[in-house]
Amino acid sequence: MRTRLVREAIETIRRQVRDGTFSADADVAEAVRSLAEQRLAEVTSVFYRRVVNAAGIILHTGLGRAPLAGRVLAQIADQMGGYTLLQVDLDQAQRSPRDGRIEQLLILLTGAEAAAVVNNNAAATALVLNALAAGKEVIVSRGQLVEIGGAFRLPEVMAFSGAKLVEVGTTNKTHLRDYENAITENTAAILRVHPSNYKIQGFTSEVPLPELVTLAHANGLLLFDDVGAGSLIDFSRFGFDKEPTLIESVAAGADVVTASGDKLIGASQAGLILGRAALIQKIRKNQFARIVRAGKLTLAALEATLTLFLDEAAALEHVPTLRLMLRPAEQIARQAERICQTVQSACPDATITLQAGWSQIGSGSLPGQNLPTTLVAVSSPHQSAAALANRLRHCPTWVFTRIADERVLIDPRTLLDDDEVILTQALIQVLKAGVSQ
Ligand SMILES: *Cc1c(COP(=O)(O)O)cnc(C)c1O
Numbered sequence: 001m002r003t004r005l006v007r008e009a010i011e012t013i014r015r016q017v018r019d020g021t022f023s024a025d026a027d028v029a030e031a032v033r034s035l036a037e038q039r040l041a042e043v044t045s046v047f048y049r050r051v052v053n054a055a056g057i058i059l060h061t062g063l064g065r066a067p068l069a070g071r072v073l074a075q076i077a078d079q080m081g082g083y084t085l086l087q088v089d090l091d092q093a094q095r096s097p098r099d100g101r102i103e104q105l106l107i108l109l110t111g112a113e114a115a116a117v118v119n120n121n122a123a124a125t126a127l128v129l130n131a132l133a134a135g136k137e138v139i140v141s142r143g144q145l146v147e148i149g150g151a152f153r154l155p156e157v158m159a160f161s162g163a164k165l166v167e168v169g170t171t172n173k174t175h176l177r178d179y180e181n182a183i184t185e186n187t188a189a190i191l192r193v194h195p196s197n198y199k200i201q202g203f204t205s206e207v208p209l210p211e212l213v214t215l216a217h218a219n220g221l222l223l224f225d226d227v228g229a230g231s232l233i234d235f236s237r238f239g240f241d242k243e244p245t246l247i248e249s250v251a252a253g254a255d256v257v258t259a260s261g262d263k264l265i266g267a268s269q270a271g272l273i274l275g276r277a278a279l280i281q282k283i284r285k286n287q288f289a290r291i292v293r294a295g296k297l298t299l300a301a302l303e304a305t306l307t308l309f310l311d312e313a314a315a316l317e318h319v320p321t322l323r324l325m326l327r328p329a330e331q332i333a334r335q336a337e338r339i340c341q342t343v344q345s346a347c348p349d350a351t352i353t354l355q356a357g358w359s360q361i362g363s364g365s366l367p368g369q370n371l372p373t374t375l376v377a378v379s380s381p382h383q384s385a386a387a388l389a390n391r392l393r394h395c396p397t398w399v400f401t402r403i404a405d406e407r408v409l410i411d412p413r414t415l416l417d418d419d420e421v422i423l424t425q426a427l428i429q430v431l432k433a434g435v436s437q
Pocket of ligand 1: 120121122123148152193194195226227228229259260261270271363
């Protein structure tokens with residue numbers, strides 16, 4: 001590998017000599033060595049590193065969505081260093097489904113008859129449509145034809161799955177009769193999609209899930225519900241707007257429910273599929289299920305996280321996503337105050353103020369629900385906000401912030417464990433670096 005890096009460096013220097021960009025009095029051997037060393041440092045550094053999320057977006061797609069709970073990590077670390085039980089039936093020494101354990105947990109937690117796990121929710125949706133509706137029509141409201149970050153676009157997922165999309169209603173209003181009028185002998189299902197990352201407000205209406213279930217079943221159709229964020233806890237108890245939970249969707253009679261594992265469940269990236277036993281069996285037998293199956297790391301993280309939900313208090317205490325959502329406002333305000341004081345006393349010429357603001361859940365979960373927070377706004381007479389934010393991203397532990405009105409905004413809500421110390425040190429360092437220029 002080192003020889004290859006040196007050869008690469010020699011090639012680069014040769015090119016520079018040919019184009020005349022290599023300075024005539026520079027030492028060629030030294031230039032090659034320095035270039036090769038720089039590349040070596042790059043390739044040996046960790047890319048999937050720990051960073052500080054001071055942007056206040058809890059499920060930040062660019063920063064890996066849900067951080068895993070410490071307990072979950074401890075369990076996985078112990079398991080993954082050795083052979084692990086994955087696909088053996090202890091009594092018969094035969095293969096059992098690798099997600100059988102997760103299925104048991106999901107049945108307990110949601111009341112579903114059966115369940116399966118795949119790579120992510122996009123795969124879950126495509127798999128369900130292919131296994132249960134390929135070559136048939138599936139009715140979707142125009143208000144629910146969503147695009148979700150990372151290029152999940154419902155019409156395209158449907159086309160890929162082989163199901164035929166039948167759009168009904170309008171962007172803002174869809175009525176039960178719109179669905180009713182679209183049913184033909186070729187219809188297999190009605191699909192409800194939780195609009196996740198946006199909200200239609202004003203003159204709007206969507207048909208409630210129980211009414212869609214009744215209509216589907218009266219016509220011999222299936223009802224698929226893509227819940228998206230996949231909450232197992234009703235957050236309206238804590239003052240959030242009412243959002244569908246997996247439990248409610250199952251109870252309303254949806255035949256198949258799909259959700260992400262790394263949104264409001266706060267586990268690893270996964271697609272959860274809940275449903276009636278005969279349908280889940282059909283889904284498991286579909287070739288696509290093998291193509292998008294989950295790996296052992298994913299399953300181990302899911303098992304450990306879902307186990308926490310068996311005791312809701314434990315989930316609320318240990319699952320970072322939930323803990324950050326429910327952080328008390330006063331606790332965030334105190335932390336903002338501490339950061340402000342520490343940085344201000346080290347950097348007296350910086351302007352550091354506290355201001356009321358909003359955190360976001362992110363990843364299209366609980367759209368439109370902004371969480372009140374206290375922001376630390378930082379500006380420097382020596383450098384622009386963009387330069388400050390850029391320097392913060394290049395500190396030894398990368399720090400991610402927001403910028404508004406020429407100020408860097410720090411939202412303490414998404415700081416975990418030792419992040420506060422790392423953040424204040426990074427801020428002091430970059431503010432001072434600006435002065436010395
Ligand atoms: C997030 C989301 C998806 C995509 O889920 P991934 O796990 O990211 O593949 C699909 N549908 C809805 C409604 C979502 O919110």
